[in-house]
Amino acid sequence: MNNTQPANHITAADHAHLMEKYTREGEARAYALGNRGPIKLGPDGKLDKEILDAYREYGFYVFENVVDDTELRELREDVERVLSRAPVEPEAELDASGQPAMGQEFTRYPYRFAKPLSDPLGGTTKNKGRHPVKMLNPTPSDDAPSWTIELLTGNLHLMDSCLRLYGHPGLLAVAEAINGPDFVPYNEVTFIKEPGLGPSVAWHQDGTTHWDAPDWDEDAHGFNFMTQLYPSTPANCVWVLPGSHKGGKADIPTLVNESGSERLKEAVPLVCKAGEVFVVNRQMVHGSFANSSPDRRVTINAGFFPRHRVLDISTCQLDGRVETYDAGRIHARSRIIALGIDARHQRFQEESRYDYQPLSGEIEENRWNEENREKLLKNYNLKDIYI
Numbered sequence: 001m002n003n004t005q006p007a008n009h010i011t012a013a014d015h016a017h018l019m020e021k022y023t024r025e026g027e028a029r030a031y032a033l034g035n036r037g038p039i040k041l042g043p044d045g046k047l048d049k050e051i052l053d054a055y056r057e058y059g060f061y062v063f064e065n066v067v068d069d070t071e072l073r074e075l076r077e078d079v080e081r082v083l084s085r086a087p088v089e090p091e092a093e094l095d096a097s098g099q100p101a102m103g104q105e106f107t108r109y110p111y112r113f114a115k116p117l118s119d120p121l122g123g124t125t126k127n128k129g130r131h132p133v134k135m136l137n138p139t140p141s142d143d144a145p146s147w148t149i150e151l152l153t154g155n156l157h158l159m160d161s162c163l164r165l166y167g168h169p170g171l172l173a174v175a176e177a178i179n180g181p182d183f184v185p186y187n188e189v190t191f192i193k194e195p196g197l198g199p200s201v202a203w204h205q206d207g208t209t210h211w212d213a214p215d216w217d218e219d220a221h222g223f224n225f226m227t228q229l230y231p232s233t234p235a236n237c238v239w240v241l242p243g244s245h246k247g248g249k250a251d252i253p254t255l256v257n258e259s260g261s262e263r264l265k266e267a268v269p270l271v272c273k274a275g276e277v278f279v280v281n282r283q284m285v286h287g288s289f290a291n292s293s294p295d296r297r298v299t300i301n302a303g304f305f306p307r308h309r310v311l312d313i314s315t316c317q318l319d320g321r322v323e324t325y326d327a328g329r330i331h332a333r334s335r336i337i338a339l340g341i342d343a344r345h346q347r348f349q350e351e352s353r354y355d356y357q358p359l360s361g362e363i364e365e366n367r368w369n370e371e372n373r374e375k376l377l378k379n380y381n382l383k384d385i386y387i
């Protein structure tokens with residue numbers, strides 16, 4: 001065991017024990033909100049108003065019955081394949097079976113490693129200092145590996161099943177209801193929280209560009225869909241502070257002080273079954289604890305913004321580069337939505353096909369085929385949009 005990060009002198013078992021009461025009470029609060037159910041669309045294809053109202057009130061909604069067993073199996077198999085081909089540790093050239101590892105063929109390296117049960121972000125200046133408070137990082141068990149994979153980036157060129165999920169007509173109708181029919185993409189990543197290993201993601205609010213804008217509003221930094229491939233439990237899941245998407249920048253250190261610990265008093269866990277999907281406003285105060293539980297979580301994230309929050313906006317990336325999102329850039333990146341819709345339609349032909357209005361007239365150019373896999377999809381995430 002080679003975990004160089006100092007732990008908080010709390011064992012994983014003690015951490016799990018510490019979480020018990022909090023997770024039980026939080027789960028009760030989460031179910032009491034009543035913001036869960038299937039995606040309901042009216043005859044006009046528009047999202048049910050009550051769902052939209054609940055999303056606006058709490059900042060999140062839980063969609064049941066989105067991914068069926070077949071699609072779930074395909075998503076899980078793809079994630080397993082990508083994980084099995086990962087280098088055995090950050091700089092390694094080989095995967096666990098001794099074959100050359102996957103990853104170098106993509107311009108943006110797809111694997112992010114972390115020390116088991118660590119908090120890589122809390123209390124640091126990483127991610128523009130957006131995670132001000134360090135979480136508990138329990139000592140992993142003696143047989144824990146030195147590293148665990150916490151994130152995959154570029155889901156859509158890594159896994160065809162994720163490209164098909166991206167074109168889901170119900171989810172895209174939700175994106176339209178929240179951001180308008182000309183919604184634009186953010187990025188697609190997979191959060192992995194292995195049992196007894198998964199690191200925490202310290203409390204934070206996403207979005208870096210519009211917080212001080214005179215026309216700032218609750219939707220200014222878009223939302224994420226979070227599709228769960230395994231049950232999302234109170235001990236392994238993302239927690240959110242309901243309603244915090246409306247209040248501007250939260251004072252997270254004060255919230256932690258007032259709660260007496262990182263276990264924020266009013267927060268609720270995003271609990272659901274495998275195959276269910278959360279829509280979560282990026283401005284919510286949210287985070288996840290070290291996964292000292294026996295249960296794995298794998299979450300497929302895909303985010304979207306309102307176009308007017310992106311068009312001709314210049315913003316500084318996490319690596320310091322300044323980028324401007326002109327109409328050409330938005331169009332190029334949005335073609336992946338059209339590609340996803342076509343990929344889904346080819347696989348699930350009985351389903352209705354979502355009409356993505358900005359590219360309605362470009363179905364032929366954006367057909368899902370091997371040529372466009374190379375031409376449009378490979379390294380598509382170099383055009384990710386980040387605000």
Ligand SMILES: O=C(O)CCC(=O)C(=O)O
Pocket residue numbers: 191201206224237238286287288299301
């Ligand atoms: O899945 C997690 O644990 C963290 C997710 C998160 O912070 C995000 O999607 O912004």
